[in-house]
Amino acid sequence: MGAVITGWGKCVPPAVLGNDVLETFMDTSDEWVATRTGIRERRISHVGMVELSTVAAARALAAAGVAEDDFDCLILATASADLHIPNAASRVQLALGNRGAAALDTNVGCCGFVYGLAMANGLIESGVHSRVVVIGAERLTTILDWTQRDSAILFGDGAGAVVVEAGSSGAGVLGAFLACDPVPGESLMVADLGNTPAHQRRSSPYNLSFDGREVFRHAVPGMVKASHQALARSGLSIADIDLLVPHQANLRIVEAVGKKLPIDSAKVFTNLQRYGNTSAASIPLALTEALEAGRVAPGDRLLFTAFGAGLTSAAAVVRWGERTERVADSGRELHPCTLSAMELVAPALKFQRQWHQNGQ
Numbered sequence: 001m002g003a004v005i006t007g008w009g010k011c012v013p014p015a016v017l018g019n020d021v022l023e024t025f026m027d028t029s030d031e032w033v034a035t036r037t038g039i040r041e042r043r044i045s046h047v048g049m050v051e052l053s054t055v056a057a058a059r060a061l062a063a064a065g066v067a068e069d070d071f072d073c074l075i076l077a078t079a080s081a082d083l084h085i086p087n088a089a090s091r092v093q094l095a096l097g098n099r100g101a102a103a104l105d106t107n108v109g110c111c112g113f114v115y116g117l118a119m120a121n122g123l124i125e126s127g128v129h130s131r132v133v134v135i136g137a138e139r140l141t142t143i144l145d146w147t148q149r150d151s152a153i154l155f156g157d158g159a160g161a162v163v164v165e166a167g168s169s170g171a172g173v174l175g176a177f178l179a180c181d182p183v184p185g186e187s188l189m190v191a192d193l194g195n196t197p198a199h200q201r202r203s204s205p206y207n208l209s210f211d212g213r214e215v216f217r218h219a220v221p222g223m224v225k226a227s228h229q230a231l232a233r234s235g236l237s238i239a240d241i242d243l244l245v246p247h248q249a250n251l252r253i254v255e256a257v258g259k260k261l262p263i264d265s266a267k268v269f270t271n272l273q274r275y276g277n278t279s280a281a282s283i284p285l286a287l288t289e290a291l292e293a294g295r296v297a298p299g300d301r302l303l304f305t306a307f308g309a310g311l312t313s314a315a316a317v318v319r320w321g322e323r324t325e326r327v328a329d330s331g332r333e334l335h336p337c338t339l340s341a342m343e344l345v346a347p348a349l350k351f352q353r354q355w356h357q358n359g360q
């Protein structure tokens with residue numbers, strides 16, 4: 001029994017923050033950001049990540065041709081949940097009108113979607129569930145410090161989702177590899193959230209500790225190793241892959257991974273130029289856009305590979321099914337947005353500038 005992706009969908013908030021706008025309040029330039037990362041713009045959400053997730057999942061369920069409430073498990077991969085008790089997955093489940101399905105959040109940073117897909121595969125193969133919604137969604141811009149140019153330029157908001165169903169056509173997840181090396185974990189860490197009592201916090205709520213070079217150093221070998229392991233478990237080689245959909249962190253990382261695997265750059269899909277790093281959302285968002293762009297054909301073999309906070313690494317090989325068109329479209333839309341991206345960012349920026357001015 002295979003675990004086949006039968007539906008896909010994305011939800012990106014409308015407010016666009018271009019590098020040109022970053023230049024107006026940060027000591028950076030479009031040229032620096034574009035050259036070092038490939039990123040030109042990112043989205044800033046006016047709604048919570050539960051709403052982003054709900055719309056992406058509704059669109060994926062419509063694409064699969066099933067009702068919004070017709071699933072028996074929902075996995076929400078995120079590092080920026082709107083709430084922790086109960087989990088955000090249960091709020092998405094509620095919004096979709098489902099009662100009774102299993103619902104869980106999984107936080108493995110940017111590897112969240114691949115972990116979620118591998119979990120869905122295991123749940124389906126073992127007969128525990130038969131239709132699993134896997135969502136990757138983030139609203140990371142709410143925890144960015146907009147005075148920190150090394151990290152604030154990198155991330156953006158968005159969501160992507162797939163529907164994974166039991167099938168016997170030979171399509172499905174052929175192999176996966178999941179790992180975490182906690183030793184370099186502090187190179188990408190947001191401490192003092194979660195259960196730290198407010199009076200014991202060492203810092204502002206915007207305390208992203210980030211060593212970009214260290215993350216970069218682990219990212220490329222991590223993604224390459226995970227890819228080779230997933231390929232080996234699939235009984236395939238890199239030459240068998242029709243399309244690589246990597247985690248969209250940084251164009252230089254994606255290009256280095258492509259060279260080392262190696263895979264022809266024409267077989268590598270990127271959209272980070274328009275969204276930045278959307279963490280757990282990046283692969284399902286890119287996959288959906290690859291399908292919309294006609295880059296996936298029936299029976300294609302796809303490779304997903306990612307790295308992220310932890311530091312985690314993960315990869316999965318998927319054989320696509322027969323259908324590359326949506327069965328139906330969803331009528332779900334986000335609440336309208338009346339603010340510009342800069343207006344959405346401004347209150348946090350003001351607070352953060354004052355915080356730093358006060359020497360905190």
Ligand code: COA
Nearest residue numbers: 028029032036110149150153212213215216249250307308
């Ligand atoms: N604009 C202008 N200059 C900047 C800048 C910005 N936004 N951010 C940093 N700089 C400066 C630095 O201060 C440094 O100046 P210095 O040489 O005078 O000290 C210089 O640019 C080089 O910084 P460095 O950190 O060495 O740049 P880099 O080439 O390593 O690129 C990253 C930085 C963050 C783009 C890169 O390390 C990276 O992509 N890392 C992985 C990040 C990632 O994807 N994380 C998410 C994990 S899922």
